Amino acid sequence: MDGTSLTALSVILVGLIMLSAFFSSSETGMMSLNRYRLRHMAKTGHKGAKRAQGLLERTDQLIGVILIGNNFVNILASSIATVIAIRIWGDAGIAIATLLLTIVILIFAEVTPKTLAALFPEKIAFPASYVLGPLLKILYPVVWAVNLFTGAILRVLRISASDAASDHLSREELRTLVNEAGALIPAKHKDMLVSILDLEKVTVNDIMVPRNEISGIDLDDDTDAILHQLRNSQHTRLPVFKGDINTIQGILHLRNTTKLLQRDDINKAMIMQLCQEPYFIPESTPLNTQLINFQKEKRRFGIVVDEYGDVLGLATLEDILEEIVGEFTTDYAATSPDIIPLEDSTFIIDGTTSVRTINKTLGWNLSIDGPKTLNGLITETLENIPDTNVCLKVEGHRVEVLQIKDNVVKAAIVHPKIPRKRANLIQTP
Structure with a gap:
């Protein structure tokens, strides 16, 4: 073999190594594509994304054509390298060619191209799709035959393509x-x-205004008291009941009372005519379901009841929206009358404040699986209703009861949780 032949074989060998690098990078690039980003790009008309998406719809065929091409060029490169090495070094050339070609293919045709493809999958996969598409059509009979045998082996092993993890x-x-x-x-x-x-x-029970905080119109009150309440109410909708909150007669929208309040002969019957039929909500309704129910019923206000029909509180559309977008006020901790910050980083918190409100306002992680209010957390921890001001620890927070009234903790000072490392330092003598 003359020098010209060796040179020609060497050029062919370099070209085969480059083809091997192409197939290796194509495989990694295609498999590393973000499928959701790919779908988005394909919908926007990106040609490379459309081609890649079409190839990935039949992953078995794509992998088949890549591996057929990669194995073919690697085996051919090995044969040519062996011929060149024997010509140069004689019989020892077989071992030398095996060693050198392994190192070259590993570095230049496997690790480097696959690393680049993993880092920049779109830059590798999209251009490669222009080659892999036509190549798949040319080699389709070979790919089909290989996949036929592969499928038979998988069936023997009782493995089905339907067992693959969902792409959702x-x-x-x-x-x-x-x-x-x-x-x-x-x-x-x-x-x-x-x-x-x-x-x-989250259920409506977690976000509702509790029964004891509901502001409503009691038809047993005299007319003057009701009119005063209508003129000074801070709410746009008020439940109307008779004697007890469980006997709700309707829901009054104050917007409808504007003309009525200008009359001198106003009476309770006129008020009842303006009321809307009450809308009741089971306490265990998830918020995503209730949001849809509000939309379906065209309501913004509902009365929360338990399994016995007793009123537990009320929930509004705004309460659910606040769970999504956050409080509508800019600084809830500073404006909330239920959570008052003190100079020593502690807080005076109203006992009826919900645990979720405390967590959202102060960024704490009090458990919301049990009691819904601070009063409930305190009584559950003590396992009784305190009759005097006590100090206790609730989930790592030091709590000092300030006021107790009608068997309910009205207010308490709550300290932020001390980090574990700092707590250990404090306890060290």
């Missing part, structure tokens, strides 16, 4: 995807998206 995201996977979106999604938008996913975990 679960709720928790979608939550992780949103949280790891980085700067692509603003932090506020992330919080809203995650809150929407969490709606099914």
